[in-house]
Amino acid sequence: MTAPRFGPGDRVRVKRWDPPGHVRTPFYVRGHVGEVVTVVGPMPDPEQMAYGRTDAPPVVVYRVRFRRRELWPEDADPHEDTVVVDLGETWLEPAGTGEEARAA
Amino acid sequence: MGGLPAGPVERHEHEPLPWEKKVDAILRLLVGKGVMTLDELRRGIEELGPGAYDELSYFERWISSIANVLLEKGVVTPRELGEAMERVRARRAAAEALR
Numbered sequence: 001m002t003a004p005r006f007g008p009g010d011r012v013r014v015k016r017w018d019p020p021g022h023v024r025t026p027f028y029v030r031g032h033v034g035e036v037v038t039v040v041g042p043m044p045d046p047e048q049m050a051y052g053r054t055d056a057p058p059v060v061v062y063r064v065r066f067r068r069r070e071l072w073p074e075d076a077d078p079h080e081d082t083v084v085v086d087l088g089e090t091w092l093e094p095a096g097t098g099e100e101a102r103a104a
Numbered sequence: 105m106g107g108l109p110a111g112p113v114e115r116h117e118h119e120p121l122p123w124e125k126k127v128d129a130i131l132r133l134l135v136g137k138g139v140m141t142l143d144e145l146r147r148g149i150e151e152l153g154p155g156a157y158d159e160l161s162y163f164e165r166w167i168s169s170i171a172n173v174l175l176e177k178g179v180v181t182p183r184e185l186g187e188a189m190e191r192v193r194a195r196r197a198a199a200e201a202l203r
Binding site (some may be wrong): 021026027028029044046050051052054094104 | 106107108138140141142143144146147150177
């Protein structure tokens with residue numbers, strides 16, 4: 001079993017992919033940065049299971065927290081709300097520290 | 105669908121109808137016995153397309169997806185489904201004629 005690439009507290013950016021076929025990554029988080037809350041662990045890969053491939057290797061799932069103002073900056077308040085989404089590791093890449101991201 | 109902007113969620117809360125419970129039971133059996141996966145159900149619903157997705161009710165989407173997935177896997181054939189649906193239609197017509 002492959003070790004999880006990320007841990008709690010890591011900042012991750014969701015890939016901005018838009019492939020055909022069945023994926024479980026909501027459009028509203030794609031391209032956005034969040035923070036890993038929990039490593040859920042390896043789970044059956046829905047992108048393979050959706051085509052009946054039940055013997056495909058599992059994918060590590062993370063619970064990732066996003067700030068509401070990151071996802072919907074045009075919304076008024078309350079701006080401190082967060083949303084937590086379960087995401088597969090294939091969709092995540094390191095987002096660096098908060099300082100780097102703010103400087104960029 | 106898929107987290108795209110879609111406006112407010114419309115709720116249609118009601119007691120499940122007998123046929124809806126049957127659809128739920130059919131899906132549980134198919135998944136439990138390893139004939140299909142829940143992810144195939146979801147993929148099948150997405151593949152109904154925006155038109156059908158919006159027109160069909162919740163369990164109508166389920167049974168449409170289940171039928172398509174089972175056809176794809178060769179579990180049932182279009183002919184078997186056609187004959188079975190015709191039998192149901194005939195039974196219903198006969199029942200209505202008696203009223």
